[in-house]
Amino acid sequence: MYIGHIGQDDDRIQELSTHLLSVRDMCYQWGKEIGLAHVCGLAGWLHDMGKYSDTFQDYIIKSHDNDPSAIRGSVDHATAGAIFLANYSQNPGELDEVLVELVGNVVMAHHNSKGALDYINPEVLDSPFTKRINKSNTDLIYSPQMIEASERFFSDFDTSEFSKYYQAAIDEIRPLENTIIQTQAFFLRYVLSTLIDADHTDTADFESNNTYKQTVQSSSILSHYFDINEEAVQTQIKENSTVSNPRTKKLNQLRQKMSDACYQTASEATGIYSLSVPTGGGKTLSSLRFALRKAKLQGIQRIIYVVPYTTIIEQNANAIRKRLNWNANDSANILEYHSTIMNEPKDPAYYYARDSWDSPIIITSQVAYLDALYGRGSKNIRHMHQLINSVIIFDEIQTLPLNCIELNNDAIQWLEQQNTTSLLCTATQPALEKLPHGLSIAKEIVPDLSFAQNAFKRVEIKPVFNEAQQLKVHSLSDLISLTEEQLHYQNSVLVILNTKKVVRAAYEALPEQPGLKKFHLSTSMCPKNRQDKFEEIKKQLDATKNSENNKVAVFATNLIEAGVDLSFECVIRSVAGIDSIVQAAGRCNRNNEVDLGKTFVVKMATDVEYIGGPLRLLKDKSDITDALIQKNHNQDLLADSVITDYFTRLYAEKRSELPYPVNTSKTEISLYPLICDLDKDPKKESIKAYVKKFGNLPPTLFSTAPNTVANYFRVIDSETTNVIVQYNTESIRLVSELISEKSKFENISKLLKKAQPYCVSVFGDPNNSRSALGQLLSTGDVQFYPEQGIYVAADNAYSKDLGLVGTGNFDYLDY
Missing domain, CATH: 1.10.3210 (Hypothetical protein af1432)
Structure with missing residues (x-):
């Protein structure tokens, strides 16, 4: 033996x-x-x-x-x-x-x-x-x-x-x-x-002394979910017929029309589809209906939702669970996959206990999905084979990082050959066919796109011009004046700005008023804190409907733009990419509360909102939007032609970034050619260079460089570290258990998972005292516990209104 x-x-x-x-x-x-x-x-x-x-x-x-x-x-x-x-x-x-x-x-x-x-x-x-x-x-x-x-x-x-x-x-x-x-x-x-x-x-x-067993086939579970969902659809149709508010009734009918189009299209072949439903059109449940019917008809094993931000994974998961009558016995069937706190654990007990993707429905982030295809680490590679024979639903596909778009295009085309259908959902389709390595035009599910866009129109976008008919440059006081002016006419105003620093400054600058509730939202706050704030904001918004004396003002970063089910009568958005402005407009008059809501686009002074340096891409996108506003003074920024023009300009201006260029210590390379469109063509750069060095073709039939790609591939350029914050009684208890010497090593993994809602991602190298994390460590606002491999914020370094702020004046708040 x-x-x-x-x-x-x-x-x-x-x-x-x-x-x-x-x-x-x-x-x-x-x-x-x-x-x-x-x-x-x-x-x-x-x-x-x-x-x-x-x-x-x-x-x-x-x-x-x-x-x-x-x-x-x-x-x-x-x-x-x-x-x-x-x-x-x-x-x-x-x-x-x-x-x-x-x-x-x-x-x-x-x-x-x-x-x-x-x-x-x-x-x-x-x-x-x-x-x-x-x-x-x-x-x-x-x-x-x-x-x-x-x-x-x-x-x-x-x-x-x-x-x-x-x-x-x-x-x-x-x-x-x-x-x-x-x-x-x-x-x-x-x-x-x-x-x-x-x-x-x-x-x-x-x-664990268990024997591997094939669980119930995912296709059977998905077939069962299909039946439950169709019952829910019929119930919804009956309920809609009794709605008295004509605006709400019309909106529900339009959403149902989108849902029915998804149901019909699901019977078609495996492929790449687009669902260009305007914001508020019910994409989450319509796409679920599409995927469940495709699973029912084609024996699909898995439905994977890929969302741009971890902040909305829980929201989407809860909506799907509610729709499918989920209960605790189904805990393995609808999986939320969040980013983990530690990197590779040192003990095998952690390594083998990591989350798997063996679940019929998975809701995960763009980072986790792209890491499954290209990232380092066994936990990521392990997920990749689960992507085939699936329906992958990309929520807000336009938010993919520029240098990942072409890599993803090739991936979903390969997955299509392995019986995986991709559904690209967005209100602003990113013209992927315009790329050098583009997709063939995806089949659009919405039967009459222009009709749908007009029918769903609940908001107008209004750039704020100066006398020269250019975007007016706003100081902080100008922004506060505009906010106060709108609060005079409206009961609720949402202000979305591009940096944490200006969000906090604007929140603190708006004077307190009787009946006014103001809120700050940014990623300096842990997910549980933000979720609690969302619930509180929702209650306050409901209160404004019952009394003209109640007012709500929310100052937020772009985290509020996608997947957050809050509706404001007015939105003010600092100029950004058109796709972001459209998303911001989606938070305005979301449920047709008024005939036509207003979204104002403002340009902030650079000394108030600096978007250079690490935010250079945001600056470039803002400049393109500014140019298109000047070009299309009298045209709706939501028009298809304007959105296509925006993405065409963006791809042209950023063409050099599309193949994922990397400056290594040895040379300049691009990751895309190392992965995609490979053969032994002597004209290819790597083959030419090899022949020049050795005088002959490489000795292998294969030429890909997966190790190099994994070494340099990052969905988010800057490295971040999760810091556990002491937000409430539960988080304080978890911190106490984690740092306790009595805590058993095998229990730390469970405690860390429970701590995920109390984590804030902080940029920077902990060994660099000028970085955000380095500053927090140097002042004692954050402490590192090497045995557990975790960073914990001091109790006084966290504010329930502002998040992780520390006790010093930290530059990281700029971003």
Whole structure:
């Protein structure tokens, strides 16, 4: 018997052959979904072949006994399977080459936090994959350890069974060879994803003394949810027929029309669709209806909502749960996936207990979704294979970062080939077909877009001009005067500004008045604090409907623009991208409370609202909007032609940023060409550079550089760190437990998940005293606890009205 794992808390042994078969069979099942069952299964079968060696068997026993000579990572067990595979075929052809490059890389990299190895490293123009497999080949193929591992592997498994399995993998590759090579990065990531998920699942099951079982098919659960949702739709139609307010009744009828269009379109083929419903048109529930019917008709396994901000994940999840009569027994069926607090934990108990995406309905962030495709870390790679055979609903697709748009375009086109339908939802479609690497025009679900836009029109956008008919530059006092003027005529005003600093300044500058309730909202406040403020604001807005003496003024950053179900009679928006202005207008007269609401666009003085430096992109977007306002003085900024013009100008002006350029310490590279549209074309930059350096084409069929991409890919440019704040009694209790010496190590993970609503993301390097986090640490407003790996804010550093402000004058409030 050869050891695969030894229980951490006992002496139970999992036989290596048991582990390999379990992982192989899980990989096989997931591989079936893309026609590569045996290819993925082969990766699972070979991934721990190196554990058969005496070197590893000795290591694992010593490690369990806490022998200091057993140093973690000192024994390479991941390379042997790749070496064996590379030398298995007696007469290797091109199909064997594809199999070795695909599966061999996955096997070698299954413990690599940055994923698969580069075939061509664009920084130094070598081939890490070739170097490792060739060096290891020379060192290992005839070594006692390799011979030992091979012989012992086949003492556990039948040689003829393996031979048939290998040939089945070759047969799967044959019809897909060109497709695999052309989109190699996605196939490589997929196979690695299945292996990591299967490996972690089986190991966690062994550690917990559970057996992996196939749960109820997601498609069955989604079919059940479809039936519940259709009942809810019919109930809603009946309720709408009894509504007395004509404006509300008309709005509900329009929303129903959008919902019905989604229902009808769901019967069409897998593809890329757009849902250009104006703000307030009921996108969340209409898109849910689309996805559930598609799941019912096509056996889809998963519905994934991708939203731009973690702040609205909970809101969308609650709306969906309410619609589907969710209860606590369904907790695994509608999953909210939030960003985690710590990076990679040091203890395996954390590593295997991380959130998975094995759920019929997932609501997650753009960051988590894009990290599943391109990010570093096993937890991200593990998610990737769950994206196929799904419906992915992109809420506010126009908010994708510029340097991620083309990467996402290629991803959803590959996913389409794997039976995944993408639904691009927004009130301002971002003209993705205009990009150098664009999408073919998505099929629009709304049957008559211009009619829908006019029918849903509940607000007019009014730029505030000076005498020269240019946007008037507002000082802080000008802004407060405009706010007070509108509060004289309206009961509620929302002011959205571009930086935390000016939001706080405006909030504090508005004088207190009898009957006036004013609020501050920014990401300096933890999610629970913001949610409580939203509830309080909603109550105050309701109160304004019953009394003219009640007034509400809210000063907020753009966090309020998407997915927040609050409606104001008037909105004032500091100039930004047109897409942001449209979103801001969506908070005005949201439910047709008045005939036509007003959204004012103002230009703030630079000494009040500075949007250069880290906010340079926002400045550029604002300038484009300013130019379009001058060009279209008398035209509605909500018009399709204006929005298309905006995105066309933006893409042209920012063309150099689209392929995700990176300045490394060695050279300048772009990530897009390392992932997408790959072949051995000698005209490609990386191939040309390689030929120039070595005088010949690269030795591999593959040329992608996933390790380099993972190393540099960040959805958000600036690094942030989560700081736990002491907002209420619950958060104070959690902090106390977390930092307690008595807190058991295995309980910290649970406590950290409970602490997520009490976290504020702070920019900057903790070792840089000039950064936001560095300043907070230097003044004692934040303290780091190394054993738990957490940052905690001091009690007096947090305000329920302003958020994490510290006791000093911090520059981070600018942004």
